Amino acid sequence: xxxxxxxxxxxxxxxxxxxxxxxxxxxxxxxxxxxxxxxxxxxxxxxxxxxxxxxxxxxxxxxxxxxxxxxxxxxxxxxxxxxxxxxxxxxxxxxxxxxxxxxxxxxxxxxxxxxxxxxxxxxxxxxxxxxxxxxxxxxxxxxxxxxxxxxxxxxxxxxxxxxxxxxxxxxxxxxxxxxxxxxxxxxxxxxxxxxxxxxxxxxxxxxxxxxxxxxxxxxxxxxxxxxxxxxx
Amino acid sequence: xxxxxxxxxxxxxxxxxxxxxxxxxxxxxxxxxxxxxxxxxxxxxxxxxxxxxxxxxxxxxxxxxxxxxxxxxxxxxxxxxxxxxxxxxxxxxxxxxxxxxxxxxxxxxxxxxxxxxxxxxxxxxxxxxxxxxxxxxxxxxxxxxxxxxxxxxxxxxxxxxxxxxxxxxxxxxxxxxxxxxxxxxxxxxxxxxxxxxxxxxxxxxxxxxxxxxxxxxxxxxxxxxxxxxxxx
DNA sequence: GCTCGTTTCAAACGACCGTTTGAATGATAC
DNA sequence: GTATCATTCAAACGGTCGTTTGAAACGAGC
Numbered sequence: 001x002x003x004x005x006x007x008x009x010x011x012x013x014x015x016x017x018x019x020x021x022x023x024x025x026x027x028x029x030x031x032x033x034x035x036x037x038x039x040x041x042x043x044x045x046x047x048x049x050x051x052x053x054x055x056x057x058x059x060x061x062x063x064x065x066x067x068x069x070x071x072x073x074x075x076x077x078x079x080x081x082x083x084x085x086x087x088x089x090x091x092x093x094x095x096x097x098x099x100x101x102x103x104x105x106x107x108x109x110x111x112x113x114x115x116x117x118x119x120x121x122x123x124x125x126x127x128x129x130x131x132x133x134x135x136x137x138x139x140x141x142x143x144x145x146x147x148x149x150x151x152x153x154x155x156x157x158x159x160x161x162x163x164x165x166x167x168x169x170x171x172x173x174x175x176x177x178x179x180x181x182x183x184x185x186x187x188x189x190x191x192x193x194x195x196x197x198x199x200x201x202x203x204x205x206x207x208x209x210x211x212x213x214x215x216x217x218x219x220x221x222x223x224x225x226x227x228x229x230x231x232x
Numbered sequence: 233x234x235x236x237x238x239x240x241x242x243x244x245x246x247x248x249x250x251x252x253x254x255x256x257x258x259x260x261x262x263x264x265x266x267x268x269x270x271x272x273x274x275x276x277x278x279x280x281x282x283x284x285x286x287x288x289x290x291x292x293x294x295x296x297x298x299x300x301x302x303x304x305x306x307x308x309x310x311x312x313x314x315x316x317x318x319x320x321x322x323x324x325x326x327x328x329x330x331x332x333x334x335x336x337x338x339x340x341x342x343x344x345x346x347x348x349x350x351x352x353x354x355x356x357x358x359x360x361x362x363x364x365x366x367x368x369x370x371x372x373x374x375x376x377x378x379x380x381x382x383x384x385x386x387x388x389x390x391x392x393x394x395x396x397x398x399x400x401x402x403x404x405x406x407x408x409x410x411x412x413x414x415x416x417x418x419x420x421x422x423x424x425x426x427x428x429x430x431x432x433x434x435x436x437x438x439x440x441x442x443x444x445x446x447x448x449x450x451x452x453x454x455x456x457x458x459x460x461x462x463x464x
Numbered sequence: 465g466c467t468c469g470t471t472t473c474a475a476a477c478g479a480c481c482g483t484t485t486g487a488a489t490g491a492t493a494c
Numbered sequence: 495g496t497a498t499c500a501t502t503c504a505a506a507c508g509g510t511c512g513t514t515t516g517a518a519a520c521g522a523g524c
Contacts, residue, residue: 027361028360031360033511033512034511035510043472046474047471050472125408126411128355129263162435169408172406172409173405173443175358175404176357176404176405176407203397206446206449207398209446210445214443216438265480267480267482276502278483278485278502279501287483
């Protein structure tokens with residue numbers, strides 16, 4: 001030991017996961033090599049395969065370690081509202097708050113990597129890789145049906161199919177809002193207040209609710225001019 | 233020649249572009265190898281470097297060939313509305329129609345690869361790779377300011393900053409709606425009408441407009457219960 | 465001290481990557 | 495025919511990938 005005092009190991013696993021998470025956001029799964037990860041983590045190349053088994057397993061663990069908590073938190077929030085409502089249908093804004101509010105609060109946490117992870121998660125919804133998609137589907141299996149049911153009860157006059165589409169649209173808007181800071185630069189050169197982490201939530205939630213509760217399109221052709229009146 | 237009658241070459245370049253486009257959607261840029269591309273295109277491995285120079289240049293050409301047309305079409309639609317309005321501010325739904333309607337019509341075209349391309353484009357907004365992002369920024373440089381100005385004029389009571397955010401949200405919702413058929417399966421097991429290519433536009437446009445024209449959040453904390461009333 | 469199970473290490477493995485090369489092929493003009 | 499040009503081809507290039515290996519270093523129990 002003598003000279004190298006840095007050799008005590010806080011937790012190799014955690015350091016690998018943190019390094020991988022940030023590199024995946026930066027370069028994507030495929031473009032990030034195991035040598036980059038171990039390099040940033042300051043550990044030996046072989047330790048990834050030793051601790052996780054393979055790169056693929058590492059990717060899954062990067063997600064699992066945060067996603068399990070995130071989804072439980074979402075369910076907790078929903079159940080809290082449901083207990084409050086005593087059997088009555090929830091308000092749409094409560095359901096949106098339970099699902100997206102939790103995500104946005106995690107995305108606002110820049111201290112413990114929550115922001116990094118949410119960027120990664122948002123990008124991953126469109127990830128081509130089959131095993132990542134399968135993994136996400138499994139992780140969401142317990143959450144999505146609960147929120148679907150809550151939305152169906154909350155909006156009894158909207159066809160369930162329409163609700164699913166709009167849930168999908170909301171997911172997209174949020175994912176991009178978090179993941180696509182790069183795409184945002186495309187729209188606004190430099191004028192936005194990205195500093196405040198809570199700003200995103202304050203801006204996104206009204207948008208999501210406005211979209212979710214928008215009037216339905218006529219069944220026939222595309223809506224002609226003189227659409228339904230709206231404030232603002 | 234004799235036996236191999238298939239050797240006549242319609243257009244090697246186009247076949248490479250088509251093969252690359254579909255493979256990029258399927259596996260992503262990094263995970264798609266040049267051997268896969270030339271294999272699907274039925275051409276020699278070296279022909280990519282011969283015709284395009286490099287893999288990177290091929291990726292850019294895949295985008296340029298469709299994106300240039302798409303953005304010109306968006307501008308044309310906007311200018312058509314502006315001519316109609318004779319100097320008056322456009323209606324929000326006209327601006328949304330000009331920008332997103334064109335995209336959605338392209339996405340509805342499954343015959344000539346428009347659908348494939350729009351899936352690819354949507355995914356690429358969150359693409360980490362630096363050169364792809366730079367390329368997109370250049371391609372959109374002529375379009376985005378025009379639509380920003382139109383929106384500012386159309387919604388004079390909404391702070392410009394807020395409009396930019398909502399434009400970004402709309403972009404996200406559309407991109408996911410097109411790119412993330414996979415993510416949609418996550419929400420709806422099998423119940424959606426994915427067959428009809430026009431269905432997406434009919435469902436998405438009201439959502440976008442609802443979000444764009446949603447009431448602003450209070451300036452202070454997060455909106456408390458009893459949010460602004462809304463139909464449906 | 466020694467032993468045993470866990471973790472780290474440097475080095476190498478075969479496979480695949482994007483790219484380059486130089487010869488073969490095709491079409492066109494003379 | 496020959497010469498000229500663009501295109502295609504099979505083969506190879508150096509480099510990087512994820513993974514494996516076997517030895518070294520470590521810590522805990524005795």
